[in-house]
Amino acid sequence: MMSERARILRTCVLMVAAALFFLFMFTPVYWMVATSLMTEAEMLAVPPHFIPQAPTLRNYATIFGIGDPEFIAFAQNRAPAVFDIFPAMINSLTVGLCVALANLLVASPAAYAFSRLNVRRSLPLLMVYLGSRMLPPIMLVVPMFLLMRNLGLIDTPLSLIAAYCILTVPFSIWLLQAYFKTMPVELEDSATIDGATRWQTMRYVILPLARPGLTCVAILAFMASWSEFLFAVVFTKTTASKTLPVVTASFVDTASIQFDYVMTAGVLTALPPFLLALIFQRYIVGGLAAGAVKG
């Protein structure tokens, strides 16, 4: 149909476009990783070394307090916030896991109720859930800050867990109810016919079948909590509760240029979401498609 020449031309055009997109999408991340492997001196080279000449993991080691004590003391002097990164990772991990778990516990019963219990006029409640997600967080953060302050929860991970549940649970309900609706009712029917109780149906039929949907919801909730910044910067004050984005952003406030550490912290902040996205690519894309396209 297509002449050989036209086919080659088409492939060339496509590959040029692909190369341009590749450069645009990939260069920023490459440059972050490359800078994190540079020494301070090499980072400040003009013009910059596009490929690090003597890549070193020293920036990473310093963050975890490993390596030459003299260099660590120097880093402490130059960028004290470097040593907040490790505790912040622990905080971020704690908050993210708690939020993911809370999402599963709160959202899956609600979503199941919407998709299976045949209650008429349940749509308005679903719309209220969805609507709460459309509220700009900047509107919730001020009164929530005062609420948390009155409860004495400022500067604790608990305040962030509560805030992130509000930001993620409505979306999880929305996504999961769409997901439950795609699961055939007949399987539950036949379990019931075979004499399974409601609990057994739940435990042995629904939960195993819904695992991809539940995984997607948990991962998206974790990623959202891990990356969130506005609530984190307002609610946290010390290393007791500061999360990774807050510590990473705090480098910018100081006068001297320390992009070697900023980029190292950046890699550590971006790595978990990236790995999750890569490993669970199919679940996430499927879930997003179910939530965004069909829902």
Next chain:
Amino acid sequence: MAVKGDFPSAAFAGSPAGPQKAAWRLSRDGLGRGRWVAPREPQPFLFFVLNTPAILLLLVFVLYPIIYSFLLSLHQYNLRQPARFQFIGLDNYISILGSEQFWRAAQTTALFSLGSITLTIVLGTLLALLLNEVFPGRALLRAIILVPWAVPPVVNGLIWQWLLDGRYGLINAVLVGAGVLDEYRSWLTDVNTAMPALIVAQAWNHIPFVSLVVLAALQTIPEELYEAARMDGANVLQRFKAITLPWLSHSLLLVLITQTMVALRTFDIIYVLTGGGPGDSTTVLAWLTYVTTFNFADFGRGNAYAYLIALTTLALSIIYIRLLWKRGELAR
């Protein structure tokens, strides 16, 4: 009540002549065995029980803040002058709507939103169209686009700050090396370039989401449509306009909605990239709200700002939903 699995003749015989609510139906299991099952009765009580945790969460952390925030916006309430706390009605709103600062920020927000949404959706759709074609390297590019999607907004801002750095930045080096620029420029402290930089950084972070959603929709288009159009002699552009674009309209509208919400609430990358500056050239409403509330400790005025943003968001949502409704996309 008939035994489950039996043909429900007894149930039918006993039922009154009135309109039946729900009929028994034949359900087939995986092996094709058919059984009659009872009509599914609505279970409002269980529905309520299963929704209780979510409703409680909403009441405490959404409804209460909304009401409390509104009440605060009607007060003079500055943490630096706690003694001056008093009810002032709509004065905060009146003074905000009369201030030049607010309208400047509204303009800046509109500029940022329009710019970033357009760039994100156009490039995202182009990327999706590209990924829908077959060419060497497609799998690699598909994997790569997940990278910016996974980068947290704060890190996104920091990366671009480093790329655009006035003394050591990679972008300066490339542009000077290629002969486009004579000397290094300080992109983020220049009133003319700070906003475009912000828009590009925002687009970079959000293009993958648009691409994934559009690509999912592209893959549902039946190939026969294109074949038929080709037979009729339609060229690439005509096929795009007649088949692809209409088929994508639903996804594009949804992407438009999500991207508008995202643009209006953008805060993180502004915090790390420009801090609202230089001057107030990147001071969007969300940033102004944050600064008013937490830097100047003016909680009354800050809450009034927050309410104005929420109302804008609400108005836009209503417009979008009506658009969708008119097109019959939501009326299912």
